[in-house]
Amino acid sequence: MYAPATAQAAPGIALEGISLDFEGRPLFADLSLTLGGGRTTCILGPSGCGKSTLLKLMAGAPNLDFSGQVRFGSGGTGSTQVAWMSQNDLLLPWLTLRDSVLLGARLRGELSPEKRARALELIHEAGLAGYEDKLPEALSGGMRQRGALLRTLMEERPVILMDEPFSALDALTRVRLQNLSARLTVGATVVLVTHDPMEALRLGHDIIVLGGTPVRVLETMEPAGPPPREAGSSEVTGLYAGLLRRLMNGEAA
Ligand SMILES: Nc1ncnc2c1ncn2[C@@H]1O[C@H](COP(=O)(O)OP(=O)(O)OP(=O)(O)O)[C@@H](O)[C@H]1O
Numbered sequence: 293m294y295a296p297a298t299a300q301a302a303p304g305i306a307l308e309g310i311s312l313d314f315e316g317r318p319l320f321a322d323l324s325l326t327l328g329g330g331r332t333t334c335i336l337g338p339s340g341c342g343k344s345t346l347l348k349l350m351a352g353a354p355n356l357d358f359s360g361q362v363r364f365g366s367g368g369t370g371s372t373q374v375a376w377m378s379q380n381d382l383l384l385p386w387l388t389l390r391d392s393v394l395l396g397a398r399l400r401g402e403l404s405p406e407k408r409a410r411a412l413e414l415i416h417e418a419g420l421a422g423y424e425d426k427l428p429e430a431l432s433g434g435m436r437q438r439g440a441l442l443r444t445l446m447e448e449r450p451v452i453l454m455d456e457p458f459s460a461l462d463a464l465t466r467v468r469l470q471n472l473s474a475r476l477t478v479g480a481t482v483v484l485v486t487h488d489p490m491e492a493l494r495l496g497h498d499i500i501v502l503g504g505t506p507v508r509v510l511e512t513m514e515p516a517g518p519p520p521r522e523a524g525s526s527e528v529t530g531l532y533a534g535l536l537r538r539l540m541n542g543e544a545a
Pocket residue numbers: 314315319337338339340341342343344345346
């Protein structure tokens with residue numbers, strides 16, 4: 293169970309009437325979305341439709357000139373509530389796995405015996421026992437990405453924004469990391485951008501398909517059963533073909 297330091301329930305996120313242009317081209321025009329608190333929402337859509345930009349809006353990126361509102365829970369902005377993970381979350385080459393996982397706490401001057409114990413617990417839960425004092429060069433790509441996931445989880449923020457976190461991994465490692473992520477983020481509000489409909493069906497309580505110009509919501513889905521779902525389960529296979537078709541139609545929308 294995910295245990296954010298802040299005792300409050302993980303908030304929902306509401307994007308209301310978002311409009312944003314890049315170089316005179318409208319990316320979003322009066323876009324509204326609601327994402328459930330304590331749930332994992334997977335966002336799918338064609339390349340360039342604005343998925344990463346949406347995540348950046350939720351993260352409170354200061355350099356985006358937009359109108360509309362991004363609200364967390366009953367009010368307020370989210371920048372202090374979010375942790376971020378992308379596919380390029382390289383570990384610093386000179387830090388051991390343990391120090392990488394503890395990096396945020398160290399930078400904020402918050403290192404404590406409890407934090408160290410939590411880091412060790414996460415490392416063990418992720419199947420990395422014995423690698424605590426290894427540098428990234430001694431870890432496989434999948435192990436490094438597990439380290440990046442643990443570093444994100446150590447932030448103990450109620451909202452976790454993930455931008456294609458598993459896309460650079462081989463199929464087997466990806467499934468393992470998806471399962472680990474689902475297990476360790478129970479209770480958090482997770483927004484996961486992915487290109488992979490199977491990943492969305494395995495991990496999402498909710499799935500949002502975006503498409504068109506300016507981008508709009510083409511479809512929302514709520515697959516049955518708790519994530520992570522088995523790739524071969526009826527909940528997943530029953531929705532896969534339709535979701536793929538929706539995405540392909542969205543490319544042309
Ligand atoms: N800072 C910026 N300045 C100008 N244009 C930008 C900027 N950031 C993004 N864009 C443009 O906005 C569009 C959406 O970009 P974004 O990265 O959000 O898309 P995406 O759906 O995440 O794409 P992908 O799936 O390929 O990662 C793209 O056309 C991109 O070139």
